[in-house]
Amino acid sequence: MILKKLIxxxxxxxxxxxxxxxxxxxxxxxxxxxxxxxxxxxxxxLIKTSSGATLSAVIVLPKTMKxxxxxxxxxxxxxxxxxxxxxxxxxxKHGYIGIVVDTxxxxxxxxxxxxxxxxxKDINDVIDWISKQDFSDGRVAMYGGSYxxxxxxxxxxYMHPALKTIVPSVANNPMQGLPMENNIFITPNYQWxxxxxxxxxxxxxxxxxxxxxxxxxxxxxxxxxSYRDIDKIEGTPNPLLQKFLNHPSHDDFWLNMGPRGNxxxxxxxxxxxxxxxxxxxxxxxLYYLNQHLKHNKNAEHYWIIGPYxxxxxxxxxxxxxxxxxxxxxxxxxxAFQWFDYVLKGKxxxxxxxxxxxxxxxxxxxxxxxxxxxxxxxxxxxxxLSTEKYKSTYLLTKKISSKVDSLKQVVDLADRTxxxxxxxxxxxxxxxxxxxxxxxxxxxxPFAQDTSVHGSFSGEIKVKINKKDFDxxxxxxxxxxxGKYFELFYYIGRASYAKDPxxxxxxxxHKVETIPFKDTRMTGKLFxxxxxxxxxxxxxxxxxxxxxxxTGKDVSDESNADGAIPLKIEWxxxxxxxxxxxxxxxxxN
Numbered sequence: 037m038i039l040k041k042l043i044x045x046x047x048x049x050x051x052x053x054x055x056x057x058x059x060x061x062x063x064x065x066x067x068x069x070x071x072x073x074x075x076x077x078x079x080x081x082l083i084k085t086s087s088g089a090t091l092s093a094v095i096v097l098p099k100t101m102k103x104x105x106x107x108x109x110x111x112x113x114x115x116x117x118x119x120x121x122x123x124x125x126x127x128x129k130h131g132y133i134g135i136v137v138d139t140x141x142x143x144x145x146x147x148x149x150x151x152x153x154x155x156x157k158d159i160n161d162v163i164d165w166i167s168k169q170d171f172s173d174g175r176v177a178m179y180g181g182s183y184x185x186x187x188x189x190x191x192x193x194y195m196h197p198a199l200k201t202i203v204p205s206v207a208n209n210p211m212q213g214l215p216m217e218n219n220i221f222i223t224p225n226y227q228w229x230x231x232x233x234x235x236x237x238x239x240x241x242x243x244x245x246x247x248x249x250x251x252x253x254x255x256x257x258x259x260x261x262s263y264r265d266i267d268k269i270e271g272t273p274n275p276l277l278q279k280f281l282n283h284p285s286h287d288d289f290w291l292n293m294g295p296r297g298n299x300x301x302x303x304x305x306x307x308x309x310x311x312x313x314x315x316x317x318x319x320x321x322l323y324y325l326n327q328h329l330k331h332n333k334n335a336e337h338y339w340i341i342g343p344y345x346x347x348x349x350x351x352x353x354x355x356x357x358x359x360x361x362x363x364x365x366x367x368x369x370x371a372f373q374w375f376d377y378v379l380k381g382k383x384x385x386x387x388x389x390x391x392x393x394x395x396x397x398x399x400x401x402x403x404x405x406x407x408x409x410x411x412x413x414x415x416x417x418x419x420l421s422t423e424k425y426k427s428t429y430l431l432t433k434k435i436s437s438k439v440d441s442l443k444q445v446v447d448l449a450d451r452t453x454x455x456x457x458x459x460x461x462x463x464x465x466x467x468x469x470x471x472x473x474x475x476x477x478x479x480x481p482f483a484q485d486t487s488v489h490g491s492f493s494g495e496i497k498v499k500i501n502k503k504d505f506d507x508x509x510x511x512x513x514x515x516x517x518g519k520y521f522e523l524f525y526y527i528g529r530a531s532y533a534k535d536p537x538x539x540x541x542x543x544x545h546k547v548e549t550i551p552f553k554d555t556r557m558t559g560k561l562f563x564x565x566x567x568x569x570x571x572x573x574x575x576x577x578x579x580x581x582x583x584x585x586t587g588k589d590v591s592d593e594s595n596a597d598g599a600i601p602l603k604i605e606w607x608x609x610x611x612x613x614x615x616x617x618x619x620x621x622x623x624n
Contacts, residue, residue, distance in 0.1 A: 073099075074098065074099055074100070074128075075097065075098055075099060076097045076099065077094070077121060077124070077125070078096075079094050079117055079120070079121060080092070080144065081094070082144060083161070085157070085161040085162075086157070087157060087158075089140050089158065090144070090145050090146060090147060091137055091139070091140060091145055091158060091162065092137070092138045092142070092143040092144035092145055093137040094117065094120040094121055094123075094124050094134075094135070094136045095134070095135050096121065096124035096128045096135075097133060097134075097171060098128040098129070098131070101133075101171070103173075104170065104172055104173040104174075105131065105132060105133050105171065105172070105173055106132055106133070106172075106173055106175040106176065106177060106200070106379045106380075107132060107133040107134075107135055107166050107172055107176045107177070108127035108132035108133065108135070108177055108178075108179065109137070109162070109163070109176050109177065109178045109179075110123060110135070110137070110178065110179065110180045110184050111137050111139065111155065111158075111159050111162065111178070111180075111184065111188075111191070112136055112137065112180070112183075112184060112187075113138070113139045113142060113151060113183045113187075113232050114183065114232070114238060115138050115142040115143045115237045115238060116237065116238065117143065117237075120136040120138075123136050124136050126368070127372075130375070130376075131376075131380075132177070132372075133172065135166065137159075139151070140154050140155075141236075142232075142236055142237070143236050145236075149232070149233045151233070151276065152190075152210055152293050153293060155186070155187050155190040155293070156191065156194065156292075156293065156294060157194070159187055159190055159191040160191065160193075160194040163176050163191065163199055164196055164198070167198035175379055176196075176200065177200055177202070177203070177375045177378070177379060178191060178199070178201075178203070178204075179202070179204075179205075179368075179375075180203075180204070180205070181204070181205035181206045181346075181348070182207070182317070182346065183208050184204075185204035185205055185206060185320075185321070186207055186210075186293075186294070186320075188202040188203075188204045189202070189207060189209070189294045189295060189324050190294045192294070192295050192299075192303045193294055193295045193296075195303060195305075199305060200305055200378060200379060201305050201306045201307070201374065201379070202305070202308075203307075203308045203309075203310065203370075203371040203374055203375075204307075204310070204321065204324070205309070205310035205311065205348070205367050206312060206317050206348075207309070207320055207321045208320055209317075209320035209321075209323055209324065210280070210290065211286055211290035211323075212286075212320055212536075213316070213319055213320030213323075214228075214316070214317060214320075215228075215280055216284075217319060217527060217528075218527060218528035218529060218532065218533075218536070219284060219285065219286075219528070219529040219532035219536055220506055220527055220528065220529050220575070220580050220583075221281060221284070221580065221581045221590075221591065222527075222580045223256075223266075223578060223579055223580060223581075224316065224579065226249060226252070226253060226266070226274075226277070227242060227243055227245075227249045228243075229274055229275075229276040229277060230242045230243070230272070231243035233276065252269070252270040255270070256269045256270070256578070257577075257578035258451050258452075259451075260451050260594060260595030261594050262591060262592050262593055263281070263581035263582070263591045264278070264591045264592055265594075281591045284539075284590065284591065285532065285536065285537050285538065285539060286536040286537040287537065295327070298331060299331075300328050300330070300331035300332055301331045302332075303328060303335065304332070304334075304336070305336070306336045306338070306374075306378050307328070307335070307336065308340070308370075308371070308374045308388070309321055309324070309337065309338065309339050309340070310340045310341075310365075310367045310370065311339070311340065311344070312343065312344025312346070312348065313341060313342065313343050313344070313397075313523075313524065313556070313557065313558055313559070314343060314345045314355060314461055315344060315345055315346045316346055317346060318341070318556055318557070319555075319556050322408075322554055322556070323554070325339060325408065326408075326554055329407065329409065337391065338388055338391055338392075338393070339391060339392045339393065339394075340365075340370075340387065340393045340394075341393075341394050341395070341557055342359075342363045342365060342394065342395030342559075343357065343359050343363055343395060343397050344363075344365070348367050350364075350366075354464065355464045356465055357397075357463070357465055357521075359397075360395065360398070360400040361400060362395065362400050362401060362402060363397075365387075370385055370387070373385040374388075387402065389402070390404035390405055390406055391405070391407050392404065392405040392406070392407060392408050392411055394489060395559060396487055396559045397558075397559060397560045397561065398561035398563070399561040399619075403487070403489065403559065408490065408491065408557070411489060411490040411615055412490040412491055412493070412615045413615075414617055415490075415493075415614055415615045415616065416433065416613070416614050416616055417612070417614075418432065418570075418614060419431065419432045419433070419436070419608060419609070419610065419611045420475075420477055420496075420570070420572065420608060420611065420612070421436055421477075421608050422440040422442055422608045423436075425480070426478075427476075428478040428569070429442070429475060429476065429477045429478075430479075430480070431477045431478060431479040431568060431570065435609060435611070436608050436609075440607070441605035441606055441607045442475050442605070442606045442608075443603070443604070444473075444474070444475070444573075444603075444604050444605075444606065445601050445602070445604075446473075446574045446601060446602040446604070447598070447601045447602075448576055448582055448583075448584050448585075448595075448598040449584075449595040451595070454473075454576060454577040455471070455473040455474060455573050455575065455576045455577065456471070456473065456474060456510075456571075456574065456575045456576065456577060457577050458470065458510065458571070459525035459527070460525065460579075461524070461525070464521065464522050465519050465521050465522075466519070466520040466522070467518075467519065467520075468520070469512075469520060469571065471573075473574075474571050474572055474573030474574070475571070475572050475573070475606060476569060476570070476571050477569065479567050479569075481516075481564075481566065481567050482562050482563075482565065482566050482567070482568075483564065484618045484619070485561060485562070485563055485564050485618070485619040486561075486562045486617065486618050486619060487559070487561055487562075487616060487617050487618075488513070488523070488558065488560050488562050488568070488616045489557075489559040489560070489615055489616065489617075490557055490559075490615035491555045491556065491557050492511065492552075492612060492613060492614055492615070493553040493554075493555070493612075493613045494551075494552060494611050494612035495550065495610060495611060496549075496552065496572070496606070496610045497549055497606075497607035497609045497610040498530075498547070498548055498550060498604055498605060498606060498607065498610075499545060499547050499604070499605040499607065500542060500544065500548070500585070500602060500603065500604045500605070501544050501545060501602065501604075502542070502544060502585025502586070502600075502602055503531070503541040503543075503544060503586065503587040504529065504531040504541055504542055504583055504585045504586075504587060504590075505530050505542075505574055505583055505585055505604065506528070506530070506574065506575040506576070506580065506583040507526075507529075507530055507550060507573075507575065508525070508526070508527050508571075508572075508573040508574065508575035509525065509526045509552075509570060509571065509572055509573070510522065510524075510525045510526075511523040511525070511526075511558070511569070511570055512568075512569040512570075512571075513560055513562050513567075513568065514566060514568075515563065515566055516563060516564075516565035516566060520569065523558040524556035524557075525556070526552060526556070527580065528550075529590075530542060530550050533550045534551060561619065568614060570612060572606060584597040584598050585602060
């Protein structure tokens, strides 16, 4: 288009552009731009999608702009127009057209608010609209975290040619993260649908009443009623949760929200994924990474991870742990450095040395690997033995010649007690473990400084008297001075362990293999004398629905299904693969 090669004559051209719909001809009522010293700001842009929905957007253009520029786009459900303007201005300061679009039904959109389901098509239409505007040079980059990370992956489902790169951080995936993790529906953020759906912006009053929601979840747990009844107990219908509960497997409902299967093979743009060891949702980001690599062997997917939480707090401490000085990271600045590299030919950000870049906690260093599968492939196997070592059972490197097991009984209907209650990493460093349930295994002390890194995998061997149960594992470094440094936790439904799309019930009283892989990732220096600790347990607490093992939909099970306690034998043939390597302290 010739116009895109010309220098703009005046800012009035920009304002005229702002008053057009996706078709470029229809004026929008109430659409207006304001001028600041350095920017033209329009908060009332409306975009019509191909399906007939209307989306609202904030667009900021730098006054110094002399020719069409690439766009830095966020697709947002957390509607706050003041924050949107700040975000878009920051993009303009970095030399990009700053655009923040609200999801369907939010802010100025007259449509129904429906999280997740329409985002992929809506974003594709937005990118198409942007690419046809005279301020656009035809290139769009996306960035942002949490739900905004999800929307970036949703955008790749149809891979519009104008989309040139994405930088998702702590990306959400509702199928694998919140509200469901390894086929278990979990209760954290239960109030989220009310927060984003009660009005056109955000219901902060409802969301921030944490004591109320904690009590509501505890009331459900103590009631012994089914998880499907949780909103009846609380008193406010939660139709979004009820819709989700109808899909306990990785079925079309979830898979159609973003790229699936072979659609990942078509994602050939550069991807920079930024994540935190202590972000609850980094298991979601790992899902996207693993799917991308599985279906696209040449994927240009870069991974950065360190000791960060979901909000990438800039505090020097996280959950009581003092971060290494090299861990300091500004993810927004990193995103724009990446945009400059991909779109403007500038150098790659210094931090990105390889496809996988991880901060090795306790070593004050960043380490690098060609891929996560490569990092995970160099592992030590530890068996869950029944041999006692001091106050714990021993993690051994050789399988026992004698078949043995540890026996556990869990009264699932007794809501006055809970199991697997210390899995969450608050604080990260504990003086001792206080949950008396489950079994604790520890390795012998490490003879040398060792890097423990990557995602763990393994097989748990069990014999139970029911058709299903929920597994819980928590991994620690036991430091030479006796502190427990948490690496991460894992929960998973046994009946979905082999295939998250197809439930395979266990046979009572038969030895069953429960595989696990693609756990959360860690990177920690184990000093000489440290020990690896694994706590193995049944997951039964208010943080998740309760699996009574009848074989029915777990959301419909209640205390009425728990007359017979769960009896489980943990066999000593079970094992865990721990990626690690001895640190080479020799100086070149």
